[in-house]
Amino acid sequence: MPEGPSIIILKEAVQEFKGQKIIAVSGNSKIGIERLHDKTITDFKSWGKHFLICFDDFSVRIHFLLFGSYRVNEQKATPPRLGLQFQNGELNFYACSIQFIEEDLDKIYDWTGDVMNDNWDAAKAKKKLKAKPEMLACDALLDQDIFAGSGNIIKNEVLFRIMVQPESKIVALPAKKLNELIKEARNYSFDFLEWKKAYVLKKHWLAHTKKMCPRCDIPFVKQYLGKTKRRSYYCINCQVFYA
DNA sequence: CCGGTTGTTCAGCG
DNA sequence: GCGCTGAACAACCG
Numbered sequence: 001m002p003e004g005p006s007i008i009i010l011k012e013a014v015q016e017f018k019g020q021k022i023i024a025v026s027g028n029s030k031i032g033i034e035r036l037h038d039k040t041i042t043d044f045k046s047w048g049k050h051f052l053i054c055f056d057d058f059s060v061r062i063h064f065l066l067f068g069s070y071r072v073n074e075q076k077a078t079p080p081r082l083g084l085q086f087q088n089g090e091l092n093f094y095a096c097s098i099q100f101i102e103e104d105l106d107k108i109y110d111w112t113g114d115v116m117n118d119n120w121d122a123a124k125a126k127k128k129l130k131a132k133p134e135m136l137a138c139d140a141l142l143d144q145d146i147f148a149g150s151g152n153i154i155k156n157e158v159l160f161r162i163m164v165q166p167e168s169k170i171v172a173l174p175a176k177k178l179n180e181l182i183k184e185a186r187n188y189s190f191d192f193l194e195w196k197k198a199y200v201l202k203k204h205w206l207a208h209t210k211k212m213c214p215r216c217d218i219p220f221v222k223q224y225l226g227k228t229k230r231r232s233y234y235c236i237n238c239q240v241f242y243a
Numbered sequence: 244c245c246g247g248t249t250g251t252t253c254a255g256c257g
Numbered sequence: 258g259c260g261c262t263g264a265a266c267a268a269c270c271g
Contacts, residue, residue: 002249049250065250067268078268095267097251142250151249192249201249208249227261231248 002064004116004149005193007046013072014044017086024085029098033082036060046116047109048148052101059101068096114148115189125182133171137164137181139226147185152230153208154192158184159234160207165241166225166232172242207233 021040025033036055045052045059053060062068062082069076073089080092101108112121113128128146129135141147141155150158159166162180164173173181195201206214213220213235225232 006249063251065252065266066248067250067266069268097266144251153249228250230250 003151020086026083027080029081061099063097069094115186137168138166156208165239168242
């Protein structure tokens with residue numbers, strides 16, 4: 001569920017509810033979701049892994065974390081965290097984090113930092129990276145202030161595509177590699193989107209969860225790296241460690 | 244049946 | 258106040 005491209009798929013799947021009035025609200029969220037009753041959805045937006053339901057005077061932010069899920073015009077066996085009924089259908093969210101946002105979204109979200117957004121700005125990403133020279137490449141690709149929407153799968157696949165060892169420091173990367181890292185974070189995210197839509201995402205993984213390097217056929221290293229200690233898969237032969 | 248995870252936040256500590 | 262660590266959350270797959 002969680003990475004940015006999956007949120008784009010969700011956004012596309014709920015378009016039929018744009019402009020619709022919420023005629024009933026349910027769910028075990030404790031933040032006062034009754035507030036949504038009788039409200040009309042003006043738009044759906046997303047920023048990275050955040051899914052945003054917009055109303056005229058506030059928004060709802062949904063974050064799926066690791067286990068969250070949703071159903072359109074269907075229900076799961078477990079009770080929803082938030083369920084919305086419309087005249088033309090229903091939308092249910094499970095095991096997710098839900099918050100209200102009162103401020104103007106343009107004030108709190110930097111749309112240029114979302115790898116899936118039309119306003120993505122590679123030059124700004126480069127600036128942010130250069131401001132953190134000691135940061136490891138594997139941490140950079142999980143940093144939502146730099147690459148909003150990128151997650152652990154995207155991290156592993158991008159680092160393999162550009163043949164960079166995950167613990168390489170940003171400052172140590174040649175200019176060309178730094179540019180590739182930024183470019184592929186977005187490129188791979190769009191490949192992720194297309195493959196996920198076609199239910200063939202896993203089939204296209206070259207590194208993530210893989211045992212052997214598809215390029216040179218030696219075993220991948222599997223380690224928990226970076227400040228968040230997330231799973232990393234890499235080839236010591238193909239992926240260059242820039243120290 | 245258990246172990247592990249496409250993620251984030253927060254408390255506690257030095 | 259900072260960075261670091263571990264816990265908590267919670268559902269599904271193999």
